[in-house]
Amino acid sequence: MTDLFHLTEDNPLPQNAAGGFFTTRDGKKIRYGVFAAVTRPLQGTVVLLTGRNECIEKYFETIRDLADRGFGVAILDWRGQGDSSRLLRDRQRGYVRSFRDYTRDLEQFFEEVVLPDCRGPYYILAHSTGAVIALLASPSMVNRVRRMVLLAPFLEVPDLPVSIAMVRRVCAIFCALGLGWLYAALGPRPKVPPPFEVNKVTSDPERYRRNAGIYEAWPQLALGGPTIRWLKAAAAAAHAVSDPDFMARIRVPMLIVAAGADRVVSTKAVEAYARKLRVGSLLMIDGAQHEILQEKDIYREQLLAAFDAFIPGTGDAP
Secondary structure: OOOOOOOEOOEOOOOOEEEEEEEOOOOOEEEEEEEOOOOOOOOEEEEEEOOOOOOHHHHHHHHHHHHHOOEEEEEEOOOOOOOOOOOOOOOOOEOOOOHHHHHHHHHHHHHHHHHHHOOOOEEEEEEOHHHHHHHHHHHHHOOOEEEEEEEOOOOOOOOOOOOHHHHHHHHHHHHHOOOOOOEOOOOOOOOOOOOHHHOOOOOOHHHHHHHHHHHHHOHHHOOOOEEHHHHHHHHHHHHHHOOHHHHHOOOOOEEEEEEOOOOOOOHHHHHHHHHHOOOEEEEEEOOOOOOHHHOOHHHHHHHHHHHHHHOOOOOOOO
16 A cells, blocks of 8 residues: 555554545546554544645544544545646646536545445544535435534635635636636745744644655645636635525534634634534634644644544434
């Protein structure tokens, strides 16, 4: 499996690793990994959904945490990032046509890998963009997934001077002009990682350096900023999952976790969304930045304790 996964000295491969690639119905190759539990009793499988510009390797620590709890883990690199097929000639540009492409890939992952090869029951643990994809897919997951834990879903950008609807409309104009491939923010990934002091995702210097080291050692996994087309797709997905009729159709119990010091997504929007869900509850982790699973232990342990209390649950969401 060492030829499928990319290791660094401080980020070793979890036990019981397997995986490969599946080919989507539109011809994209998607890398995935499956990791069996290392303790008993067996609790089922957690489908772990990463955020934008993330890869399987970034979640090795979390995979070990889950395996130690008796869970198997199934995880994939979204199309356009990690070691899955890139969608533009310039591999650095974060691009997707529609978030529905992500949900179709997730559904195919369930059909071809998770359901036949992984032990049930099934749960979802999803971060940021992955959390929005989980929400978008939730109506089709009601008979597959018992519960979801969604971390800092990317519903709005904090302190944005215009609404997410306006962002979608402006991006649509650029896409209609054939400019969807342009960067919407950030540009190519810098060859030298930004210093820890300027990062907006974690207050843990060691985990920040470990994650930066993955991309330094394996630059083919890295991704630059999002394109205008990706931002349009993200805004459209946020609009779709926030529609009251859509929210009323969500039947999978879910715990939504907000990071109190998040500077990437709007914590206020996450809180408001959780309060409107009929089957959702909210946990606020004060002081945590956006990537809670990559945060200091004081924040990360709060999340894992909440996970342990919520999954594997069999009753109604708290």
